Amino acid sequence: MVQTMSDPVRRATRIRRFPWPFTGDRYAYSANVEPAPGLRRTIVGEWGRTILDPDETYVAELAERRDILARDPSRHVELPHMRAASWDVLLWGLRELVGTDPAMTLDRQGDGYVWTNRRLGTCQAFRYGDDASLPMGPLMFLGSQIQEDIVLLDQREDRLWADAGCVTFASNWSMAFTAGMSFMEIHGPVPHDFADGAIPRAERFLMRLGAGQAYRRLNWTTTAGYRLDTALDSYADWGASRVRLADCDDFADVFHMRVEVQHLVRLPESGAILFLIRTYLLPLADILTVPEWRAQFASVLTHLPDDIIQYKGLAVLRPRLLAHLG
């Protein structure tokens, strides 16, 4: 599904709340983690006040996730030993939503809970740990209430393993393929000369996270069209639009900066690491309206090492992009 963002008010909101990924005019891979949540100001607005961000796209994005899961159930994977972690993340996520959005409440009596979400018109009673008390698994259920993609990592044998996930908006990777892989295996394709230090360091950092602690990082890449689902699993649907980017007429409207706000949380009861990915898209046309962003992006692109340019799929597009930004 390709959406457009023509309404000027929504467009302004989107720019104002966009988590712009550059703070200077260079970009390098690093273990760029910081405690979360925390308000971050950009030149035109702000983001990051809360971990979850149920914004004006909430209902539409959740409907899109539901359609994707109905079409392709393999976007949700859960190895059997992740059951406790899945219940843990459900409670963590619902509580976090309650603290973020007044339209949601969670009432508890012992192991019995009642979840009410007035934005979706959901009212669901369930018993903690009782799979039969929910219409779907707990991880899937959380995936129906938050826009973020969810990955759960189990920590054992001094490593992290991505053993469960509900991921519909992956950027050029596949949850089904990743399931059961170690943190180091997952990051195998990332250009090594630049990430070799940062990736193992990030894993050690995550393994030391204390119960309940939350950190975040940004990652950025680019997408053709306002398209959330650019998973490897649906490449057949979007691969061609990516190729067309090189010579399409409306480049500034089609080319999107894709920023992922990624949260890393040590879940309190299972001890699993939660990896949340929230995807924000901003068309180049919008970037061009902010002179500072325009200049930063141009400078970053100019100096980015070739390996990273290749990895992010920008080798062909760079000249065209720089012509627009310049």
Added chain:
Amino acid sequence: MSAPAGDDLVLRVEQVVDVAPSIREFVLRPTEGEGLPSHVPGSHLVVACGDRRNAYSLTGEGHAPEAYRISVLHRPDGQGGSAWLHRVRPGHILRCGRPRDAFAPVATARHHLLIAGGIGITPFLSHLRAARRWGRRVSVLYAVAAGAPVPHHAELAALAGDGLRILRGRAAMQAAMDHALQTQVLGTHLYVCGPDGLMDSALALAQAHGWPEERCHAERFGGVDAAEGAPFTVRLHRTGRDIAVAADVSMLDALAAAGVEWPAMCRRGVCGECRMDAAGTILHRDLVLSPAERAAQSCLMPCVSRAEGVLSLDL
């Protein structure tokens, strides 16, 4: 909402129960609001006991508990923490850290074999509660001195059922461990907690019977001192000013408190943002610097690393 990292808990002693001679259970509730953070099975609570900080296993329910429970053995030969706690009465306010997890069950295990001696049973109470909730297979070998009452016996029996064996005396325990460690299903994980002698024999037996190291987990208790490290002094070379870094604050925080602002991001020694040139005897604790950079002793990450004596900065 997520609680800020590292925040202390202020808990009121609601009940004090003698569960066995010299073992007292404390039921702790928050002084404000309701509900306490959930915890991983096998977690401990660091409790400020007078001028000491001791770690005690949380023995109660791990899911969204309304109260925490700890069981404390009075150790007359200890460093005073347990004696201090044994004088505490209901109504007393305790400062505690947040639960810390270092002895969790392994989620992929096909069976969990828990071996405990004496007060070493405490971390397994929460293991057993979680095992029951999630349908994990567990068995327990518990060594208790001949003739002594079994701490938490009723609770253990209710939680572990047929999986519980109480062993009286050293020889009986040794024989039971030897048998158990030879007959476990493939994929069993072993967890041991108790007096050093018992833990050493359990682990030696496991090794002799070919158990891989990553299947053996041990919790050694004792006076865990959770302080950050020894105090030291930072000398600002250009102004000649001295800033004291106390035992329980980071150098970065001590600098900030003294008005010296310094860029930092992760505050966990991983991102490298706060890297700082310095001269002195540096105790590195970061994940960033290479062995050569460490050995050079000329820079550090002040968010986690510390120094001995006086550390000189070019500021």
